[in-house]
Amino acid sequence: MIKAAEAMVKCLENEGVKVVFGYPGAAICPFYDELTHSDIHHVLVRREDNAGHAASGYARISGKPAVCIATSGPGATNLLTAIATAYADSIPIVCITGQVSTDQIGCDVFQEVDITGAAEPFVKYSYLIKDAAQLPRIFKEAFYLAGSGRKGPVLIDVPVDIQQTMIDFDYPESVELRTYKPTVKGNTMQIKKVCEALKAAERPLICAGGGVIAADACRELRDFAEKTRIPVVSTMMGLGIFPTEHPLYMGMLGMHGVRTANEAVSKCDTMLLIGARVGDRAVCSPKFLAETTKIIHIDVDPAEIGKNIHVDIPLVGDCKNILGELSAHIDNAERKDWLEELSRVKNTVPHEDETQGYVNPKMFIRKLSAKLPENTVCVADVGQNQIWTCNNFNFKGGRFLTSGGMGTMGYSIPAAIGAKMASLESEVVAVCGDGSFQMQMMELATIVQEKLPVKIILMRNNRLGMVRELQTNQYGDNQTAVHIADGNPDFVALAKSYGINAERVCTMAEAEAAIEHLCESAEPYLLECNVWRNESTL
């Protein structure tokens, strides 16, 4: 017999967990006590939501469910934003929260909150453990649920007395869930129909989303597109699947996307959506699109098909598996005219102006990505900085992470910490705004404590830029609650006070020199770019 708290640690070890992100408190102390006897490395973040975001970054790079930990009450509620963020982007994380003692549940005791209830709308599944003997089974299930089918966050709430209970530990080898059997293989009839529809199409287009990355199917998608010569656009979550300069790649579609991609969408006669959920920012008027275009939708989650757009050919299953099947059954094609038409639009390079005394953020991102190694993990925050990064970063084979579905400010630095922990050999760069930086700047401490050479780009425009732009365009330029200059600290001095090297640049020439320093640095590094306050997103 062992303590359930020790069993929790053993469960994690059995799942191959090497790193966890968390923040302690009384209700989770038995677990923390046992964790010291394990080789699992605990990263102490400075706020619980960042433990969730760090786990998200770790999970996205490692491809496996990652773990975050918080105590009961405020610790658990602080985690909520990260859980919702992971849910919106289908990121597999397992969240462990401490809970008050079972005999006190429901009495509104100190730091008691119904966290399984609060998180219910945005978890894939949750458990409140009431019988310690069930703990090994629950952990096994939680990891399986988080990382299979359509991935997502799973929450395990463990009352403190349960953690102290003695149990027989036997980690199950497999899960038995009669209700949960994600479809992997695509229906043969439907696969045939897809092949026929694509063969008949004159101007087909692939729209690839985050599901392709989640299914580890980037290679398969590229093979398929190259074989059939079908051009590709991606959603924000799908950025990085295709190298930016690939001849078949037309860029990111949607409200914040590029002209080539949106033109491809409006001109195509058949659209193959794969691992993309037709979010409103990607496809603003799905009704209109479906009227003029034959829609094929491939997704592992049947509930996504037909939810936001009328679909002509649905195909449920794992992208990787299905793309393999499709490639095997479809003929090679040329599509010269269609591709030529699109490349004409693609090759018109937009002109960028430099404003005196400022760094042009779009040019900066292009210059930066040209200098970064191919396997760079780029993490963008939310706002103008995010869109500048999406549309100007030259993806070559690395990864792009951002909070696409929720648009959670404060995601980039903690997610970069997680990504770096998962892949110490990769360069990891976080791009954020001066607003979002201040939602996460406490994590500079984590970077220092963990000695993680994460690089940070801070685009200081002294505005909550994206909201400022919205007010300019849609509220008669009535700028309110978006001016942050008066409160902004000296970011360079702030970084230095943590012992992080930092530089401020105000011209492109300075920026280019600083990019060299950033790339050469083997330590964490913060680069503040002075960006014009009225710079536009697109």
Add this chain to the structure above:
Amino acid sequence: MKHTISILVENHAGVLSRISGLFSRRGFNIDSLAVGVTDDPKVSRVTIVADGDEHTVEQLEKQLNKLIDTIKVKALEPDELLSRELQLIKINASSQQRSEILTICEIMGARIIDISPNTMTLEISDTTMHLARFEELIKPYGIKEIVRTGVIAIQKGADTIKK
């Protein structure tokens, strides 16, 4: 349009709140909801009557299927289901009115389950439509209180939810 949906679920803590949460979250309107354990004590059966067009019901079925606790979801076609709802009604009834009420109950298939000097308590189990008709007939006596369960439904003939 009204739709009757039967759901088999794992009899876990929290499953009902997951289902009802899903309805409110996705903006589906529930007319009635009834839950009870089945012949297998680990499985509960939920019957939901909801309002919406074809697209809504399809979405509903998919979302319900997506819940980890869901074993089976079936939208029952109106012409292939047998449905029942139970109602208890307390009405004003003087001793002179009793036999008249008794006649109505006999014809409508209701039972008298309690009586007091000035009231009677009636029980009726039938389709929602039949219950509404009964209520109309009994209304003139003065309804003091009504309680009703949600609708439960089963398929006609030999078919079951499992096939």
